Amino acid sequence: MSLDQSWFTESDDNTGLAFSLKLGQPVHSETTPYQTIGIYRTETFGYLMTIDGCTMVSTRDNFLYHEMMSHPVLNSHPAPKRVVIVGGGDCGTLREVLKHPEVESAVQVEIDERVTRLSEQYFPELCESNEDPRAELYFGDGIQWMKDAPAKSIDVLIIDSTDPIGPAEGLFGKRFYADCIKALKADGILVHQSESPLLHLELITAMHRAMRDSGFAQTQLLHFPQTIYPSGWWSASLACKSGEPLAQRLDEAAIAALNCRYYSAAIHRGAFALPPFVEQALKGL
Amino acid sequence: MSLDQSWFTESDDNTGLAFSLKLGQPVHSETTPYQTIGIYRTETFGYLMTIDGCTMVSTRDNFLYHEMMSHPVLNSHPAPKRVVIVGGGDCGTLREVLKHPEVESAVQVEIDERVTRLSEQYFPELCESNEDPRAELYFGDGIQWMKDAPAKSIDVLIIDSTDPIGPAEGLFGKRFYADCIKALKADGILVHQSESPLLHLELITAMHRAMRDSGFAQTQLLHFPQTIYPSGWWSASLACKSGEPLAQRLDEAAIAALNCRYYSAAIHRGAFALPPFVEQALKGL
Numbered sequence: 001m002s003l004d005q006s007w008f009t010e011s012d013d014n015t016g017l018a019f020s021l022k023l024g025q026p027v028h029s030e031t032t033p034y035q036t037i038g039i040y041r042t043e044t045f046g047y048l049m050t051i052d053g054c055t056m057v058s059t060r061d062n063f064l065y066h067e068m069m070s071h072p073v074l075n076s077h078p079a080p081k082r083v084v085i086v087g088g089g090d091c092g093t094l095r096e097v098l099k100h101p102e103v104e105s106a107v108q109v110e111i112d113e114r115v116t117r118l119s120e121q122y123f124p125e126l127c128e129s130n131e132d133p134r135a136e137l138y139f140g141d142g143i144q145w146m147k148d149a150p151a152k153s154i155d156v157l158i159i160d161s162t163d164p165i166g167p168a169e170g171l172f173g174k175r176f177y178a179d180c181i182k183a184l185k186a187d188g189i190l191v192h193q194s195e196s197p198l199l200h201l202e203l204i205t206a207m208h209r210a211m212r213d214s215g216f217a218q219t220q221l222l223h224f225p226q227t228i229y230p231s232g233w234w235s236a237s238l239a240c241k242s243g244e245p246l247a248q249r250l251d252e253a254a255i256a257a258l259n260c261r262y263y264s265a266a267i268h269r270g271a272f273a274l275p276p277f278v279e280q281a282l283k284g285l
Numbered sequence: 286m287s288l289d290q291s292w293f294t295e296s297d298d299n300t301g302l303a304f305s306l307k308l309g310q311p312v313h314s315e316t317t318p319y320q321t322i323g324i325y326r327t328e329t330f331g332y333l334m335t336i337d338g339c340t341m342v343s344t345r346d347n348f349l350y351h352e353m354m355s356h357p358v359l360n361s362h363p364a365p366k367r368v369v370i371v372g373g374g375d376c377g378t379l380r381e382v383l384k385h386p387e388v389e390s391a392v393q394v395e396i397d398e399r400v401t402r403l404s405e406q407y408f409p410e411l412c413e414s415n416e417d418p419r420a421e422l423y424f425g426d427g428i429q430w431m432k433d434a435p436a437k438s439i440d441v442l443i444i445d446s447t448d449p450i451g452p453a454e455g456l457f458g459k460r461f462y463a464d465c466i467k468a469l470k471a472d473g474i475l476v477h478q479s480e481s482p483l484l485h486l487e488l489i490t491a492m493h494r495a496m497r498d499s500g501f502a503q504t505q506l507l508h509f510p511q512t513i514y515p516s517g518w519w520s521a522s523l524a525c526k527s528g529e530p531l532a533q534r535l536d537e538a539a540i541a542a543l544n545c546r547y548y549s550a551a552i553h554r555g556a557f558a559l560p561p562f563v564e565q566a567l568k569g570l
Contacts (some may be wrong), residue, residue, distance in 0.1 A: 003303055009303070009305075011305065018288055018304070018305035018306075018307075019305070020296065022296075022298065022302070022303075044299075044301030060483075198345075198510070225517060226517075227483055231517055232512055233510035233512065233517055261560060261562040262560040263560070263561075264559075264561055264564075267558050270554065273549065275545075275552060276545055276547070279549075
């Protein structure tokens with residue numbers, strides 16, 4: 001069968017895959033200096049935000065991504081006080097970060113203010129911590145911001161970027177990672193969304209190589225389901241300045257207080273368990 | 286955008302989701318007494334088999350499903366000697382089962398012989414253990430087969446069925462599960478594919494309730510990525526005749542000898558780690 005215009009479809013000839021969501025009425029579309037943002041009302045996934053035709057966030061399944069981009073890295077750090085999010089303009093990652101009482105400040109550095117304004121309108125639940133006194137919303141270029149960041153000032157750095165094409169391309173390279181290392185404290189950790197283990201294993205390997213080449217002592221991969229992203233299976237890559245084993249602050253009471261739908265202590269451990277085909281690709285970097 | 290006929294698309298108005306694979310040339314289609322089977326050559330996922338318009342198996346990602354339908358349940362049983370697969374006509378589960386040296390016999394009970402014959406032709410790698418002297422291919426109705434099975438004759442029973450509509454509907458109810466219990470030995474375990482944790486949580490809960498109502502002492506859920514199935518996230522449900530804790534035969538050397546691409550001891554443990562929203566739904570059954 002073929003799909004008509006009553007579906008939003010993201011198709012990719014490189015992967016030979018397409019993913020579609022059935023639409024209700026069209027809602028909004030605008031072109032900013034950076035990208036074209038679309039908002040759709042879907043029949044079963046709530047609202048959907050797209051950027052340049054790619055699915056970014058849906059009401060129904062964003063908890064998977066936002067929880068897994070924030071809690072595993074924060075609970076891998078001994079004392080995450082100062083957190084920076086590069087990208088993440090929908091504010092969902094910021095909300096999860098601020099659930100941690102030990103976080104003293106969290107800056108969200110988003111290049112496109114319109115992403116945040118539209119999220120406030122269509123995904124208000126993701127923005128409910130934007131007024132937290134620990135939160136700062138900065139709108140500007142993350143690459144420049146990181147260059148200018150004071151040395152050794154950040155505990156945890158979350159790169160919640162779009163794919164490595166278009167405005168986010170510069171976030172995936174050695175030069176950017178080197179600026180991140182400078183800005184991180186000695187036990188600082190970076191996490192970067194790193195696409196699908198099934199579809200983008202070469203990209204994941206290249207990212208880990210770039211992270212290590214730029215001076216990170218170790219890298220780790222974690223994986224989780226994410227329905228609206230290609231293949232439904234997604235990953236994030238941790239890069240640590242120190243070669244010491246990761247902290248595992250998996251206190252059941254503290255984790256229960258996060259009130260997560262996907263993340264738990266057991267999910268944390270399971271997310272770092274790599275399939276042999278992925279382990280093989282990352283071996284000997 | 287819309288997708289034309291150069292894509293295979295499975296769309297579902299209930300979930301409001303569609304998944305598409307870009308096609309090369311069309312290969313084969315036939316209607317058997319049970320269903321319509323399609324074979325497509327895709328651009329990036331190898332061959333694809335569909336049944337009644339639903340994706341069943343692709344060359345590229347079937348290892349996820351077949352490994353997770355076989356190894357977790359077999360390694361949860363203290364000594365799986367006699368294994369029965371209901372459905373599973375593509376023979377991929379049978380191949381994984383026969384990797385276990387402790388398995389003495391494995392019968393595949395598939396209603397539609399054409400599924401197996403087409404798999405031999407287009408997925409020969411899945412059929413490479415069909416000539417194993419421990420293997421038996423039986424073609425006939427799994428519901429009747431299970432009624433007729435000698436009591437307490439089976440260690441592990443794998444229900445590798447299509448969705449609970451059409452020919453597989455009768456495999457999802459209390460009556461069938463009661464026949465399974467009779468046929469299982471005292472420490473016997475059944476595993477049944479149980480759809481998507483995100484999309485089909487009510488079905489999963491109903492399955493677990495039916496399993497327990499029919500007399501199984503405990504049920505367990507495990508989950509894993511599966512690109513070509515709706516949402517990209519899939520599950521299997523274990524039902525055990527005994528209330529004893531599951532065996533965990535996670536010997537690293539034995540597991541390495543299985544030569545898996547997805548499954549490992551760590552993946553085994555992680556697959557049973559349930560997200561809070563799933564745990565909540567299954568609590569108090």
